[in-house]
Amino acid sequence: MDEYQLLADLHEGTARQGPGGETETLLAMNLAGLDSSHPLRIADIGCGTGASSVLLAGKLDAHVVAVDLFAEFLDQLGPRAAAAGVADRITTLACSMDALPFREGEFDVVWSEGAAYCMGFEAAVSAWRRFLKPGGVLAVSEITWLGAARPSEIQEYWEREYPEIDVASAKMGVMERCGYSPEGYFVQPPHCWREHYYRPLERRFDSFLARHGCCGAGEQGGGASQANQVGQGKQAQAVIDAVKAEIALYEQYGAYYGYGFYVGRRL
Numbered sequence: 001m002d003e004y005q006l007l008a009d010l011h012e013g014t015a016r017q018g019p020g021g022e023t024e025t026l027l028a029m030n031l032a033g034l035d036s037s038h039p040l041r042i043a044d045i046g047c048g049t050g051a052s053s054v055l056l057a058g059k060l061d062a063h064v065v066a067v068d069l070f071a072e073f074l075d076q077l078g079p080r081a082a083a084a085g086v087a088d089r090i091t092t093l094a095c096s097m098d099a100l101p102f103r104e105g106e107f108d109v110v111w112s113e114g115a116a117y118c119m120g121f122e123a124a125v126s127a128w129r130r131f132l133k134p135g136g137v138l139a140v141s142e143i144t145w146l147g148a149a150r151p152s153e154i155q156e157y158w159e160r161e162y163p164e165i166d167v168a169s170a171k172m173g174v175m176e177r178c179g180y181s182p183e184g185y186f187v188q189p190p191h192c193w194r195e196h197y198y199r200p201l202e203r204r205f206d207s208f209l210a211r212h213g214c215c216g217a218g219e220q221g222g223g224a225s226q227a228n229q230v231g232q233g234k235q236a237q238a239v240i241d242a243v244k245a246e247i248a249l250y251e252q253y254g255a256y257y258g259y260g261f262y263v264g265r266r267l
């Protein structure tokens with residue numbers, strides 16, 4: 001397994017694969033002026049196991065095309081949609097967000113929570129614009145500096161991890177340059193990181209490490225398969241160490257960055 005597959009495995013079975021929350025998805029829907037007064041076609045890009053897709057399909061008169069690169073996440077979305085009674089309103093599509101097969105102007109809404117960074121915010125909002133009808137809504141959450149200054153340790157960390165991180169005014173400038181009118185912005189509160197994302201992930205650390213032969217398993221004896229297992233155990237431990245380091249940085253410096261939710265309209 002490569003690092004991406006290990007990370008995906010760590011996240012499988014979680015309700016959300018990034019910071020967010022039902023209240024915040026609903027707030028963004030309100031900011032965007034979305035209601036069930038008329039039928040909508042929505043693309044939810046980088047949907048993971050479908051927290052936002054299920055909510056959008058349930059609250060609106062909508063058909064949602066839920067897109068993710070990782071088919072195993074989409075497999076989990078199916079039962080989740082069925083349990084919420086919206087299975088017939090969601091179509092899943094395993095596809096990379098930079099190679100979407102959609103038609104020009106096909107959607108009323110393009111939604112993406114915690115995923116645009118995979119392409120980079122500017123490349124993503126620029127590429128996805130053409131899938132929206134004129135006047136259509138873009139709603140994207142994106143990691144954001146909450147003010148102009150921050151300690152150098154966290155500055156250097158995020159510049160290494162995601163050089164496109166910036167302040168909200170800069171992100172709105174990107175939206176304007178890419179042909180949108182920004183209509184709303186809010187910062188997701190800390191419980192979106194802690195209670196909805198990091199704590200559920202932490203509860204999975206031990207079973208994840210055990211599953212990947214870490215911490216003693218496979219360390220005795222010989223042979224290629226045991227050597228592979230030890231290698232995978234080390235990789236798995238490295239994934240957990242990186243996640244723990246990210247969480248520790250959030251606990252120390254979470255006042256300086258957050259997930260901003262941006263709502264705009266295609267001009």
Ligand code: SAM
Nearest residue numbers: 016017018046047048069070096097113115118
């Ligand atoms: N939107 C979900 C949520 O908020 O729970 C998932 C957010 S998670 C931080 C990012 C998601 O983007 C993952 O589900 C991941 O599999 C997906 N992803 C990563 N690269 C992608 C790509 N190139 N195309 C489509 N999805 C991608």
